[in-house]
Amino acid sequence: MGGTDPEKASALTQRFTRAFEPVASAVEAGRIPGGVLGMVDRHGARLVRATGFAQIVPDRQSMREDTWFDLASLTKVIFTTPRILAYARDGLIDLDAPLISVLPDLRQYDADAWERQVTFRQCLGHQTPFPAVEPIYTYGRDGELLRAFVLQRQWRKGKPVYSDINFILLGLAMERLEWKRLRAFDPGPGFAFSAAPENCAATEDCTWRHRVLCGEVHDDNCAALEGAGHAGLFGTAGAVLDFARDLLAKDAAGDASAALMRTPLSATRTHGWERPHEGWSGGAHCSPGTIGHTGFTGTGLWVDFARGHAWTLLTNRIHPTRHFDSGIATLRQTVGDLINGA
Numbered sequence: 001m002g003g004t005d006p007e008k009a010s011a012l013t014q015r016f017t018r019a020f021e022p023v024a025s026a027v028e029a030g031r032i033p034g035g036v037l038g039m040v041d042r043h044g045a046r047l048v049r050a051t052g053f054a055q056i057v058p059d060r061q062s063m064r065e066d067t068w069f070d071l072a073s074l075t076k077v078i079f080t081t082p083r084i085l086a087y088a089r090d091g092l093i094d095l096d097a098p099l100i101s102v103l104p105d106l107r108q109y110d111a112d113a114w115e116r117q118v119t120f121r122q123c124l125g126h127q128t129p130f131p132a133v134e135p136i137y138t139y140g141r142d143g144e145l146l147r148a149f150v151l152q153r154q155w156r157k158g159k160p161v162y163s164d165i166n167f168i169l170l171g172l173a174m175e176r177l178e179w180k181r182l183r184a185f186d187p188g189p190g191f192a193f194s195a196a197p198e199n200c201a202a203t204e205d206c207t208w209r210h211r212v213l214c215g216e217v218h219d220d221n222c223a224a225l226e227g228a229g230h231a232g233l234f235g236t237a238g239a240v241l242d243f244a245r246d247l248l249a250k251d252a253a254g255d256a257s258a259a260l261m262r263t264p265l266s267a268t269r270t271h272g273w274e275r276p277h278e279g280w281s282g283g284a285h286c287s288p289g290t291i292g293h294t295g296f297t298g299t300g301l302w303v304d305f306a307r308g309h310a311w312t313l314l315t316n317r318i319h320p321t322r323h324f325d326s327g328i329a330t331l332r333q334t335v336g337d338l339i340n341g342a
Helices: 006-028 074-089 120-124 143-152 164-178 220-225 237-252 256-262 328-339
Strands: 034-041 046-055 291-295 299-304 309-315
Touching: 006 034, 006 046, 006 309, 006 328, 034 237, 046 237, 074 120, 074 164, 074 237, 074 256, 074 291, 074 299, 120 164, 143 164, 143 220, 164 220, 237 256, 237 299, 237 309, 309 328
Parallel strands: none
Antiparallel strands: 034 046, 034 309, 291 299, 299 309
16 A cells, blocks of 8 residues: 555555455355455555455356456457547547548448448447447358448447447457557557466356357457457456556546546546446446446446546456346445445
């Protein structure tokens, strides 16, 4: 806890200890196999604690503080969003320009297609008519063919909802700008696109890959695309906290990209992130400017700029199956409220 006032450090430790209790209780009740809770403040002080099992099928492996996790949709905010905002900062893209400024072949056979009007900013804020869910992986396992499918498909148009398609398209734009596939990118310090199974929390016993996934991406569409902008990142609680600490520092220094991550685009969204609203994952006691995001595998990160701290809850709640009510939504909210002194 070096760098933090002793009295504040003590209060931080007490809140963290209280917040860890429901995580341990969820493991004891059999709702999740295991989890790691971590917290960091703007001075760099951090706390990390693990409980339960990283894997229970086919063998049991204990959870560790340095266990690697499939971060799922945290990929959107840790990997994709910062790079898209950096491209905008450097003048490579205009956030309010349509994606066809980089992906001119998007719906190229219909000049009037609505998809050709969608902008980078709209994708970041999930303000597009793309469907919430699309099983792209059911159309094949050829990544190149599926990229063409994504670009040429006539998508169902609906009301704006949270959709992975937004970030799949942003990922395709990144590949065009960098002239390489996403899995050839540097994912950032402490992150990777796979992990050694012996060091990783297992996810699902996959029904179409016919094995328990451990160290390879769980997200079906990301796996079939062989890399995508919406999922696929792996990391430890320590790496996630390092990212959050860096974001706190950038915000304090007036970094423009960090400011955009806090800038609202709707009642629930900022550029890439989610913001507090009734029933949101970070609990009811966050500061108004807090941002956060969750991942389907059972992960989450929240950054409270006003209080100067961030926390991550990483679980393997879908191991060995997603078809089970783990209570993760309530657990996340409870942890957030306790972190923030409720």
